[in-house]
Amino acid sequence: MIGKLDPEALQTILDQTGASDPALLTGAAYGEDAAAIDLGDGETLVVSSDPVSLAAEAAGTIGVHVACNDIAAAGADPEFLTNVIFLPDDDAEVIETLTSQLDEAAADLGVTIVGGHTEYVPVLSRPLLSLTAFGRTDHHIPTSGAESGDRVLLTKGAAIEATGIIATDFADDLRDAGVDESTIDRAAGFFEEISILDDSRALRESATALHDPTEGGVRTGLVEMAAAADVDLVVDRESVPVRPETETVCAAMGIDPLGVFGSGALLATLPPAAVESARSRLAEAGIEAAVIGEVEAKAEAADSGALLLDGERITDGGTDELYPFWE
Structure with missing residues (x-):
């Protein structure tokens, strides 16, 4: 099995999202692109995470844009990214390609990669990326x-x-x-x-x-x-x-x-x-x-x-x- 969960299975997970907070305007829900958090003074923080696990040749480029697109679809400009990379091995060429793509795509959007995590996971057959994007807006669109x-x-x-x-x-x-x-x-x-x-x-x-x-x-x-x-x-x-x-x-x-x-x-x-x-x-x-x-x-x-x-x-x-x- 591969891809998104069906709506019923997803709902089981969404029902267990933990403690609530009155500042949360839009939380985890089927179809929503990003969470929206009230920062006060009319400003909203939107946050979204997305993985890239299959597209091999342009994984870094796709990863940045897919994460940032969810912020844009919530009515905000993406500003910051965290980046998690799981690598199947220490292939220097793959690492150089991924990181170069990530850096170039983020620079093109004016987005700063502020942190993340990288490690080797030998059971993988290809790299797995997961990026979280953040942006602010005064007009959140769900x-x-x-x-x-x-x-x-x-x-x-x-x-x-x-x-x-x-x-x-x-x-x-x-x-x-x-x-x-x-x-x-x-x-x-x-x-x-x-x-x-x-x-x-x-x-x-x-x-x-x-x-x-x-x-x-x-x-x-x-x-x-x-x-x-x-x-x-x-x-x-x-x-x-x-x-x-x-x-x-x-x-x-x-x-x-x-x-x-x-x-x-x-x-x-x-x-x-x-x-x-x-x-x-x-x-x-x-x-x-x-x-x-x-x-x-x-x-x-x-x-x-x-x-x-x-x-x-x-x-x-x-x-x-x-x-x-x-x-």
Whole structure:
């Protein structure tokens, strides 16, 4: 078994999160990107941890951006990181690659790595990273804020992260499937767009909810947003932007672009009147975006909110479709 826990198993863990504190505004909950802690004087600290265990070629780069993206999706700029690295052995080249990637990605975002932990764990077959990011904001935006009547917006497109992973970790599989080198090179370049910090800055002013679609991609991200807000998200698959390189590499691997790692895109819900101004701000930042659906009140007989994708009611985003390729 690999990947996220199912919602029921996760809830068992969330129910045992320890002592509570009145300063905790948003705690551990299904779909929430980050915890939010009231610092007083209108300031909120947002905190999030994320691991990287499989993507080998760009693990350090992905680790920094995935952790910081969760802070951006909560309406804050990431400021600090702690970094835990578990190494299978003392391969100097691997250590140099990981640390160089971590340093470069953090510098690109203006984020300071303030500490962490590193050790050897021989039972591992590849490095395992876990990063915790911290940031402050005066306008925290939760995953759970979507309201009936809002529009659902997606920046950039589906499977940005997965496209880069496939083009690096599985380049030989793509070549065997007949994908040309220029497409593989362009797809590998998608890692350059994995940050959603600029996306978040353009949307914070008007978004009711933001969410970073990571493991499981856009499909799982939408399921999590719907569950967190207890609403239905009605989405048309044809409205979800999928870039040509993504279409090509996903087709070569036989996977759905909506069901694989989606970091680099940002999901948002906004009141209808705010959509055009939000898209204008994104365009000024050079970021493409599309309205892919709308928010409706939960179906009367339903136990929880859900994604309605082309009419199909989905309450479980399922396992990321890239995972079997690492087994």
